[in-house]
Amino acid sequence: MGLILLSLAAAATFGSTPPSVEWVTDSTVNPPGITGNFFIEMPAPVPCGNLVLFNGSTIEDSRIGTYAATPNGIEVIANASTPVPGSSGQFEEAWRESCGDSRVVFAGDDDLSPASLGSSLYSWSGGSISLLLAAGTTIGPIQLAGLNDVDAKSDRVAVDARFFSPGITQALVLASSTEPPQIVADLDDTMPGQTDPVTIYARPTITGTDLVFHARTGSNLGLYRWTAPSSFAVVADTTTQVPGEGGTTFGIFDVLPASLDYGTVFGGGYLGGHGLFLSSDGELEALVAPGAVTAEGETITAAFLPTGAGSLLSFRATTVERPQESVFVRTPDGTLWRLLGVGDTIDGEVVGTVNVSASAHTVAMRVDFFGPPWIQAIYKAEFGGEPALVEIPTLMPIGLIAYTLALGAMAVMIIAATKSRLVN
16 A cells, blocks of 8 residues: 545645545554464554554454554564563553653553453653553552553653552552652542532543543533642533533533643534534633534534644544544644545545544544455554654565455454454
C-alpha cells in the first residue's frame, strides 16, 4: 500500500490544503519475533513523534503487546518475549500506552493469574524500559492494586488506579519524575454541586498543570477539573445547559476529553443532538455542532469522540450526505476536513470500522476492513512537522503481502477475537 489521496492535493498542512492519508502498516506484517496470524487490537493507535503506537496479538497467542510502527518498519515496545525490569518473567500484557513527549508510557503485567497484584506502570525510550510505578506501592495510606486508563504528557503521568483498602477501591493518581505519586481524587471526594461522594472515576487527562476526568455520582455524570492542591471545578455535568440549545442540559459525555492549546474539548450528548464543546477559562461554547459544514460541503449531523493536541483536533462524525461514521479533522483555522470513513474503499478494501487518535501534528487510525481476507491496518495523516521520538531502522519491506488465511473456521476465530477485545 502506498499513499492514498482522498483529494486532489498532494500533501496536508495546516491551512486550506485538503489532507491526505498514508498507509503505515497492517496485520499482514508481523512484528519482529512474532509468528502466526497477527491481529491489530481495537484501541486507536497513538501518534508519538515519528512513531505510531498500537496493540497487537496473534490468533494463536492472545497476550497483548505494544508495538511502534513507521513506514520503514515495526519495533517491539513490550510483548511476551520482553523481560520485565526487576522481574524474572516477561510481559504477559502490555497496553494502555500513552505518549509523554520523549518517552512511551504503558501498563504492563508479568502475571495474569488471579493472584497477580495487577499492572504496573512502565516507560520506554530508545529501546530501554524502566519501572515508573509498581503494583503494590503504598501511596498515602493505601496499596496500589493495578491500573486502568493512563495519560502521559511531558514528565507527568495520570492514572486511573485501583487500591487495596482493605478491599479494592479506586482513585486518580498523578505522578512525575520530580515528585512522589499522589492521590488527587478518590471515592471519598464530593464533586461541586453534588451531595454524595463519587462512585466511579474514568479517563484522567492532563491539561497543563490540571487534571480533567469523568466522574459519576448516583444519577449524575460529569467532567470535572482538579487543580493543585485540592480544588475541584465542574467542566460540564448533567445539570449544565448546552450552549445554544435553549436550556437543554447534557445527558451523556464521550469517554475521553481532548486537551488542546485553546482549552478542553469534549463530546456531549443532549436531547436532539450530539456535538463537540470547548471549555476554556470557565466558559463553555459549541465547537463542532450539528449543522456545521465541512470544507467538502457536507453537513454534520453528529460529532463525537474528540482527540488531539496542540491546535489539531480529530473526531468522528456523521453527515447528511454520509450517515455512516467518518473521521474528520479540525485545523487551527477552524476548517473541517473529512479523512476516512466506513464504506470507503482504500487499496481495494472496504472500510468496516475506524478508531482514531491524534497528536499535535498526526492523526492515526486503526482500520478494520470487511473481509475476507480479514485485515486490520494503520493509516495516518500528517499536519506539519513533529519532532522525532526515536529513529527506527528498516526492519522489513513495506507493502501489502499476500495474506494467506484459511477461510471459514479461521474467519470465525478472528470475528470472535474482535468482539472479545473491544476496548473503549
